[in-house]
Amino acid sequence: MAKVGKNYAEAAKKVDRSKSYSIDEAVKLAKEASFAKFDESVEVSFRLNVDPRHADQQIRGAMVLPNGTGRSQKVCVIAQGPQEQEAKDAGADYVGGKELLEQIGKGWFDFDVIVATPNMMGELGKLGRVLGPKGLMPNPKTGTVTMDVAKAIEDIKKGKVEYRVDKEGNINMLIGKKSFDDAKLVENFKAIYDVLLRARPAAVKGVYMKNVVLSTTMGPGIKIETSR
Template identity: 80%
Template sequence: MAKKGRKYLEAAKLVDATTSYSLEEAVALMKKASYVKFDESVELSLRLNVDPRHADQQIRGAMVLPNGSGRSQKVCVIAQGPQEQEAKDAGADFVGGKELIEDMKKGWLDFDVIVATPNMMGELGKLGKILGPKGLMPNPKTGTVTMDVKKAVEDIKKGKVEYRVDKDGNINVLIGKMSFDDKKIIENFTALYDVVAKARPAAVKGQYFLNISLSSTMGPGIKVAV
């Protein structure tokens, strides 16, 4: 494990690892503990009492945060016909059909999100070994496999984020930037928390949220009591 730097250790001293702070306190403390000069991302981490090996406990989806994510994303749309123009008009960075799929086969991946129409998934699906490990494969659950490419692109540009539970029951999502005022971070946090809370599987018994924490890119994790 990499040794933590002096500034990180000083920042960590501000946070009591045994305490769960109110959301307002956690946001204020996160900003107080920031020690870098760039605009850090803010990440919400949730540890859930779920077993992702069961299909009904694989929590996954996407949503547009009330105040956006603060992150600009390059969108690639794989479509043919009228949807190509719709995607361009909506602000997609790259639009095309099989020619873009061929470029991906050769290693071109200069984008953050792929949106595809259902009729293109047969060809795109063959790139599972390339796109899958990078989390780039479009999925109907996240709204990235759709005929309504206009809405999909617009939502992503507005600050749509994806959330997905990993094999250990954790969800980690970027919910803003440190330059956001406290109110915007709190609103984004609450919106995502509510969506995940509503997705609670019927099979889960007892406590659902095992741990909730906020952190900046370089800062320590801060436990949040909700």
């Protein structure tokens, strides 16, 4: 553990904590400060001037990153009838109805995302206590409750990410891997940034984006310039 601490300390010296960097500079610096032996994720954290206790200031949705996330996602589809075959044809990792729900109820979680048709949500809702805390409950706002299961699977496999403001006003998102070209990470960041700007609640006064920080899995945080 001491070795990791030493590596982190050396990496942190490369970052001027009193400075805000452009996104291009931040991506370059994040790679230079990276010391892990594996292909780290690149993440961004937004601290927003919102109060999620108010319904009109809750920010939640999903989007497909222009260059994907670099991470494969296992998709579990809960459906019956024609949508079952549609899901299989679209490349879902697991497809089924009540038998899959029973497995989940017994503690099976060998998947990253659940997509469900609306007619299955009554049954799925019974597992809310299990799925809710894990962030796995499908939601129409993120496109995971739909009759068009093929489109949902395609988007997830392409690099769909969900975003949701937490009770402190933060949104944390994955924008790719350290092995990505700088330009692809920058493009993914700008896509997310633009989506969150458009989601600004009308009730917010003054500065909306209070703080934006980029980091790799093990690396130091790098503050990014914002104008809003």
